[in-house]
Amino acid sequence: KAGVTQTPRYLIKTRGQQVTLSCSPISGHRSVSWYQQTPGQGLQFLFEYFSETQRNKGNFPGRFSGRQFSNSRSEMNVSTLELGDSALYLCASREGTANNEQFFGPGTRLTVL
Amino acid sequence: GESVGLHLPTLSVQEGDNSIINCAYSNSASDYFIWYKQESGKGPQFIIDIRSNMDKRQGQRVTVLLNKTVKHLSLQIAATQPGDSAVYFCAENKPPGGKLIFGQGTELSVKP
Numbered sequence: 001k002a003g004v005t006q007t008p009r010y011l012i013k014t015r016g017q018q019v020t021l022s023c024s025p026i027s028g029h030r031s032v033s034w035y036q037q038t039p040g041q042g043l044q045f046l047f048e049y050f051s052e053t054q055r056n057k058g059n060f061p062g063r064f065s066g067r068q069f070s071n072s073r074s075e076m077n078v079s080t081l082e083l084g085d086s087a088l089y090l091c092a093s094r095e096g097t098a099n100n101e102q103f104f105g106p107g108t109r110l111t112v113l
Numbered sequence: 114g115e116s117v118g119l120h121l122p123t124l125s126v127q128e129g130d131n132s133i134i135n136c137a138y139s140n141s142a143s144d145y146f147i148w149y150k151q152e153s154g155k156g157p158q159f160i161i162d163i164r165s166n167m168d169k170r171q172g173q174r175v176t177v178l179l180n181k182t183v184k185h186l187s188l189q190i191a192a193t194q195p196g197d198s199a200v201y202f203c204a205e206n207k208p209p210g211g212k213l214i215f216g217q218g219t220e221l222s223v224k225p
Contacts, residue, residue, distance in 0.1 A: 004156075031211060033211055033212075033213070035213075035215075042202075042215055042216070042217050042218060043157070043202065043204075043213075043215035043218075044215075045212050045213060045214065048210055048211050048212060050210075055209075055210045055211075056209070056210040056211065056212045058212070090156050090157070092156075092213075094211065101147070101159050101162060102147075102159070102211065102213065103159065104149075104156035104157045104158070105156050106154075106155055106156050107155075107156050
C-alpha cells in the first residue's frame with residue numbers, strides 16, 4: 001500500500017495570505033489527524049477527522065480549519081497567516097478512531113515571510 | 114497545558130551499546146502510548162506501542178516499559194546502530210478519539 005502523501009512538500013507564503021494543505025491517507029484508512037511541528041512547541045495536535053466529521057480539536061485559533069472528503073482525503077486551511085505559523089505540518093492516518101497505529105506522512109514545510 | 118515530557122533532550126551512545134530513552138506523561142486517563150522515530154526531513158515513524166493494561170512490550174531490538182504508578186514510559190534499544198540516530202518521541206493517546214500528545218523529543222546520536 002502507498003503511504004500517507006502530503007502536498008505540497010514545501011510552501012512559502014507572506015503574512016496575511018491563506019494556505020491550503022492536502023493529505024491523502026493510506027487506502028482504507030478513514031481517520032486523518034493533523035499536527036503542527038515547530039522547534040519551540042514540538043508536535044502539537046490540530047484536529048482529527050473521521051468519516052468527514054471532526055472528532056477532536058486541539059488548542060489552535062479559528063484561523064486553522066480542516067475538512068475531510070468522502071474518499072477520506074483531507075485538507076487543512078490556515079487563513080491570515082502569521083510568522084509564527086511557519087512550521088512542518090504533518091498528517092497521520094489510521095484505520096479507526098482510537099488505539100491503533102497512526103501512520104505519518106512526510107509533512108508540508110510552510111514558511112511565512 | 115497538557116504535556117508529555119522527556120527527561121533528556123540529547124543522548125549519545127556508542128555503537129553496540131544499549132540505549133534507554135525516558136518519558137514522563139501527565140494524563141492518567143491516557144490508554145495507549147507510542148514511540149516514534151523521526152529522521153531529518155521525514156515524518157515520525159512508528160516504532161512500538163503499548164496499551165495501558167500492559168507494562169512491557171517487546172519488538173525487534175526495542176522494548177517499551179510502562180509504569181502507570183509514576184506515569185513513566187521508556188524505550189530501550191538493544192545493540193544500538195548508527196541507523197538508529199534520530200529524534201525519538203513518546204506520545205500518549207488521550208481519549209476520546211485519537212488525539213496524540215507528544216513529548217518534546219530526545220535526539221539519539223550513535224557514535225561508530
